[in-house]
Amino acid sequence: MQNFKPMLVVAGLALGMASAGVAAADRAQVAVGEAEVMGEMFRSFNPQGQAGLSRLRQDDVQKFCSTPGWQKQKAHVKQLEKEQLATIKYPADGKLLGSWQAGERVAQTGVGMQFSDAPGSTAGGNCYACHQMSAEEVSFGTIGPSLRNFGKTRGNTEAMQRYAYGKIYNSQAYSACSNMPRFGHSGILTEQQMKDLTALLLDPNSPVNK
């Protein structure tokens, strides 16, 4: 099996991509700049429903994480995590555990924010798309790690509650360029939904820990 995962190479001042595969010769010859890519994206999409063209505008995190080889820029990775950590807003009432039953519904639901979804409808977290959680739900994805017995193995401490809530709020605070959406930071889930998911992960009675 031939793998051609891209690596980053420096060619003069421009960043170009090369690979260990058949296409190496083709790739190194043409460098496409950031502005050109952005321009092509804006020309190639149309606003539809709730998904306007502003969705194509990348913030600094998205820009950085779109560059293959970002892992090697260790100082930048550290700085990114620090900045993202500072975005997390914890609930004003200080309570981080909601209802695991409501959390399970949020974890199961995948609707929201697509141009085909009704604007203003409540979005889900769709956790099961990527994570194993309860034993009963066999239809789970594997893009993210298994969260089976998350609370049972880690304990339902205040520190762990803050970590779990923070991770859901902004995953990149703890793992730069994580595949997981920044549910709180990007306004996908409400504070209550994130509390409910924290309960789903940590409540001893939650099916995640049974």
Add this chain to the structure above:
Amino acid sequence: MFRKLVKGCLLATACLLPAIATAQSAQSDTVKGIERYRELLADGNPADLWEARGEGLWKETRGSKKASLETCDLGKGPGVVKGAYTELPRYFKDTGRVMDLETRLLHCMVGIQGLDEAAIKRNAFGAGTNRSDMEALVAYVTSESKGIKMKVSIVHPREKESYAMGEKIFFYRGGSHDFACATCHGESDKRIRLQDLPNLLDKKDAQRAYTTWPAYRVSQGELRTFQWRLFDCFRQQRFPALEYGSDASIALTTFLAKNANGAAFNAPALKR
């Protein structure tokens, strides 16, 4: 008739599922069930109907210019359909642009036949009784590449640019959820729920994925093209709507098609 048959089979497969006891065996039995289902239908892919209608549309005199598509140049000379899809996208001198099959067909339907470009684009993805001529034409043209090895060449500067751009777009994270193509298709052996995800940066996965589009989608009762595949991926990425035949769509197709080089084309296929 075909659709009824397909729906019946799907129900039969689904009916087997509740009887399965443990999580692990449920998963492997589901996979086996889907494989068995594909075998059952291997001799009767409903895509045949789209192919037959597409062949008719290719040869039929249509449009204000009262012409067929038989002089359309898909890259291997006017009227040559055999193997054409395995060399697309490619640079076309007459338009000065890299084009995939669908933009080239659109170009011919407008230029040779005098059909309305906006109407074709609006109706590119069929739904129920609202049938898409484009999907039928794509089914016909691609069926004429079955068994032929993919050999997309990246030689012209525009082709190189398209490929490089496609690669960048593959890694372009954006939208409310920070998703890129690479989020779901950049690692091997991953699933979303129970659906296996091809790692499009891996040669074998990339070949298997690209050579099985277009496909008859059982869940939709429609034949879907590669432009549709990209459009619907971006919808799920929470991006705005990908313009049909846009440069970004062609760049991404160039990147993915080239990465499938060497594999025998095997579509129109059949998918869930």
